[in-house]
Amino acid sequence: MKRLFAAIITLTLAKSSSAQFEASKQVFNSPVLKTEIQKHKVVAILPFNATVSYKRLPKNFDAAANKTEEQSMSVNMQSGMYTYLLRKAKDFTVTFQDVERTNALLKQKGIYDKFNELTQDSVCKVLGVDAVIKSSYAYAKTGSEGGAIAKTILLGAGTGKVGSGALTMQINNGKDGEMLWRFYKEMDEDVTSSANAVMERMMRKVARNFPYEK
Numbered sequence: 001m002k003r004l005f006a007a008i009i010t011l012t013l014a015k016s017s018s019a020q021f022e023a024s025k026q027v028f029n030s031p032v033l034k035t036e037i038q039k040h041k042v043v044a045i046l047p048f049n050a051t052v053s054y055k056r057l058p059k060n061f062d063a064a065a066n067k068t069e070e071q072s073m074s075v076n077m078q079s080g081m082y083t084y085l086l087r088k089a090k091d092f093t094v095t096f097q098d099v100e101r102t103n104a105l106l107k108q109k110g111i112y113d114k115f116n117e118l119t120q121d122s123v124c125k126v127l128g129v130d131a132v133i134k135s136s137y138a139y140a141k142t143g144s145e146g147g148a149i150a151k152t153i154l155l156g157a158g159t160g161k162v163g164s165g166a167l168t169m170q171i172n173n174g175k176d177g178e179m180l181w182r183f184y185k186e187m188d189e190d191v192t193s194s195a196n197a198v199m200e201r202m203m204r205k206v207a208r209n210f211p212y213e214k
Contacts, residue, residue, distance in 0.1 A: 023159045028182040029208050036173055036180055037093070037211050040130040042099040043171075045082050046115060046123070047106075049136040050074040075103075077137055080199030097129055124174030131180070131192050135169040171211065175202075181211050 030036075050073040052066055082099045085092065105127050106112040117124050124132055171184040183206055187198075207213060 024186040025205070026182075026184040028179075029211070030132070030178065031182045032178075033211055037131075037171075038173070040174075040212075042097055042129045043094050043131045043133060043212070044102045044124070044127045044129040045078055045085075045133045046052075046097055046135070047103065047112070048074045048077040049116065050077060051138050052141065054141045055078055064182050073137065073139070077135070077199055078103075081133070081135070081203065085198055091214055092186070092210075094130075094212050097127065102127055103155050108162045119177045120172035120179075121174055121177035124172070130174045132170060132172050132174070133205045134172060135167065137168075138166045140166075165198060169206065183209055 006179070012203065050070045052070050052073065054061070078099050082096060085096050089095070103112065106115060107122075109126050111118060111123070111126065120132055120134065164186065166184070166186045168182070169182050171180045171182050172178065185202065185205055187205075
């Protein structure tokens with residue numbers, strides 16, 4: 001009985017700690033945000049700058065495989081955001097450029113991996129859009145995946161934490177490249193998370209602050 005009681009207390013504290021962590025959010029609105037976004041009609045979603053790090057490197061760590069995972073996450077999260085926004089298109093004041101077109105245009109100009117080195121108004125001109133959504137996602141793996149799977153089986157979904165993620169999303173104006181809006185949010189990630197699942201949860205949290213929301 002004592003062990004069961006201790007386990008319940010530990011789980012409760014863990015959930016409380018997780019809730020506090022997930023509450024970490026920062027939002028920036030430019031003084032000209034409202035006037036500028038009224039001029040926007042088409043917005044592009046750039047590939048994510050995704051990074052995967054480890055609290056403690058695993059013995060079998062493969063730098064090349066890790067880089068591949070980051071590249072895959074970059075495209076998957078970009079696609080996940082587009083899918084979410086497309087599904088709720090009627091709720092927004094703008095339309096979003098197809099991410100396949102966005103990526104094709106970036107590759108044609110040879111800047112797919114270099115758009116961070118350019119001014120964002122230059123990127124907007126290449127894409128033919130009024131603004132761009134530029135995002136980064138830093139995923140830090142902090143737990144054992146095997147242990148997390150066992151914990152999920154025993155205690156249920158959402159209890160098998162394997163890492164933490166931090167999303168930074170910003171909107172840059174096509175006219176002058178200026179940042180109009182910036183959103184930062186931290187979240188715990190469990191073993192059942194996928195890029196689409198992460199974006200679904202992230203965008204739900206972004207929604208109430210998203211400037212293109214009607």
